[in-house]
Amino acid sequence: MSSVESFDVLIIGGGFAGASTAYNLAKKGLKVLLIDSKPWERIGDKPCGDAVSKEHFDRLGMPYPEGKELEQKIEGIKIYSPDMKTVWTVKGEGFELNAPAYNQRILREAEKGGVEIRDMTTAARPVFSDGFVRGAVLVDRRTNREYEVKAKVVVEATGYSMSVRSKLPPGHILAEPLDDKDTDIAYREVGYTSANIEEPEYLRIFITQQASPGGYWWYFPKGKDKVNVGLGIQGGMNYGSVHEYYRKYLSVYAPDLKEVKIRGGALVPTRRPISTLVWNGMLVVGDSAFTVNPVHGGGKGSAMISGYCAARAILNAFEVGSFDARTLWDANRCYLEMYGAKQASLEIFRRFLQKLSDADINYGMEKRVIREEDLLDASVSGDLHLSVADKAMRILAGLGRPSLLFKLKSVADFMGQMKSLYKRYPATPEGLERWKAEVKELIERFEIALR
Ligand SMILES: Cc1cc2nc3c(=O)[nH]c(=O)nc-3n(C[C@H](O)[C@H](O)[C@H](O)COP(=O)(O)OP(=O)(O)OC[C@H]3O[C@@H](n4cnc5c(N)ncnc54)[C@H](O)[C@@H]3O)c2cc1C
Numbered sequence: 001m002s003s004v005e006s007f008d009v010l011i012i013g014g015g016f017a018g019a020s021t022a023y024n025l026a027k028k029g030l031k032v033l034l035i036d037s038k039p040w041e042r043i044g045d046k047p048c049g050d051a052v053s054k055e056h057f058d059r060l061g062m063p064y065p066e067g068k069e070l071e072q073k074i075e076g077i078k079i080y081s082p083d084m085k086t087v088w089t090v091k092g093e094g095f096e097l098n099a100p101a102y103n104q105r106i107l108r109e110a111e112k113g114g115v116e117i118r119d120m121t122t123a124a125r126p127v128f129s130d131g132f133v134r135g136a137v138l139v140d141r142r143t144n145r146e147y148e149v150k151a152k153v154v155v156e157a158t159g160y161s162m163s164v165r166s167k168l169p170p171g172h173i174l175a176e177p178l179d180d181k182d183t184d185i186a187y188r189e190v191g192y193t194s195a196n197i198e199e200p201e202y203l204r205i206f207i208t209q210q211a212s213p214g215g216y217w218w219y220f221p222k223g224k225d226k227v228n229v230g231l232g233i234q235g236g237m238n239y240g241s242v243h244e245y246y247r248k249y250l251s252v253y254a255p256d257l258k259e260v261k262i263r264g265g266a267l268v269p270t271r272r273p274i275s276t277l278v279w280n281g282m283l284v285v286g287d288s289a290f291t292v293n294p295v296h297g298g299g300k301g302s303a304m305i306s307g308y309c310a311a312r313a314i315l316n317a318f319e320v321g322s323f324d325a326r327t328l329w330d331a332n333r334c335y336l337e338m339y340g341a342k343q344a345s346l347e348i349f350r351r352f353l354q355k356l357s358d359a360d361i362n363y364g365m366e367k368r369v370i371r372e373e374d375l376l377d378a379s380v381s382g383d384l385h386l387s388v389a390d391k392a393m394r395i396l397a398g399l400g401r402p403s404l405l406f407k408l409k410s411v412a413d414f415m416g417q418m419k420s421l422y423k424r425y426p427a428t429p430e431g432l433e434r435w436k437a438e439v440k441e442l443i444e445r446f447e448i449a450l451r
Pocket of ligand 1: 012013014015016017018035036037038043044046047048049050051052121122123124137157158159160161163164187188230265266267285286287288292297298299301303355437
């Protein structure tokens with residue numbers, strides 16, 4: 001090892017999570033280093049649908065995408081039932097991004113605010129001693145030089161790879177693994193269309209267990225003649241290859257895709273957030289901390305929220321002069337309040353949705369067992385209000401699928417229980433193991449209720 005350098009904060013990974021952490025730490029007088037394995041011009045370039053709700057930018061005070069960073073302004077989503085006979089329109093403003101361009105702008109702004117950025121630099125492993133993460137061993141990918149960086153706080157923002165926290169000592173609380181069934185295997189292509197797209201300001205989502213089991217197909221316009229098309233399927237279920245589904249059903253969901261420019265896939269975590277985003281000397285943000293929305297798989301907005309919360313906790317830790325789990329704990333409170341509690345209740349909803357048949361979904365959407373408003377409400381707050389479904393239950397009980405309606409009522413109850421459990425998230429690290437056991441027990445009870 002040739003040398004050791006020292007920083008206040010080392011951020012590993014420059015995607016949306018790492019970039020927003022850096023952006024929120026800029027101009028605060030700290031010595032911050034952000035590294036990414038990729039060359040500058042490829043940072044932020046990862047397989048994605050690139051759609052982000054405007055609300056995230058407003059809430060966090062992040063600049064809106066502009067110029068070439070913005071490919072299409074979004075006004076809402078059209079959700080298609082499996083038989084395509086029912087189409088719901090859910091209104092909501094958003095952006096279809098040129099994600100690398102926006103991501104790199106945020107990094108440049110952080111750099112202007114004093115953050116040092118090194119591209120082509122990989123963290124090989126964390127430096128760990130006396131129960132604290134104290135830095136990382138880095139590799140300069142241009143020269144293969146290995147060197148150590150010491151930092152009072154290390155932020156892991158390595159995306160789905162979890163490539164640093166997975167190398168913590170076995171059993172470390174931040175080494176929490178991911179169950180394959182809590183993932184979606186997603187693939188997308190971006191290209192030009194044979195004709196102009198009708199209503200490019202609407203994203204399209206096709207729910208179909210047949211063509212994307214446990215996930216959905218999407219068609220996200222990037223202007224009048226360019227589109228991002230893809231699908232996700234649930235991991236760990238032996239459903240087969242995502243590429244095969246793509247080839248088999250592309251002509252159904254995007255018959256107009258002609259000239260493909262970009263292709264690629266990746267995995268998405270679809271569960272509640274990691275039990276704690278922090279421990280001694282370390283914070284985890286973004287996909288690495290499972291911050292993705294379990295129902296729709298969008299993770300860029302919540303990655304930015306986790307970055308914001310991490311930065312807030314770090315600034316507080318430097319004021320106090322302590323970097324242990326207890327001091328950094330505020331990142332958990334912040335993230336769970338802003339997004340994570342809702343995420344946990346949506347994991348319950350996701351588990352329910354993945355078990356429905358196409359016939360159930362056709363029926364539920366056509367008969368409005370849940371309505372667009374309920375869905376919107378659930379996606380904003382994580383609550384499923386069933387006043388309408390309750391009424392429907394009485395009317396329809398004798399008609400067709402009472403079991404579906406009864407299940408839905410039970411799902412709503414469990415979602416409420418999960419949210420209230422998250423409201424009781426422990427105030428200090430000491431209560432964590434007990435609380436984790438309660439979460440596990442609630443999920444087990446829900447799985448039994450669903451059978
Ligand atoms: C096909 C697909 C479609 C999606 N569609 C949407 C969508 O429409 N909207 C949405 O909001 N979300 C979507 N998502 C999810 C979204 O892409 C992610 O949630 C989000 O990009 C995560 O950001 P991140 O910063 O946590 O991770 P990443 O963007 O993965 O960034 C991690 C960075 O860390 C770097 N890195 C990793 N390991 C190391 C290391 N050891 N040393 C140095 N650098 C390292 C990587 O090079 C990378 O730049 C989709 C995901 C997929 C796969």
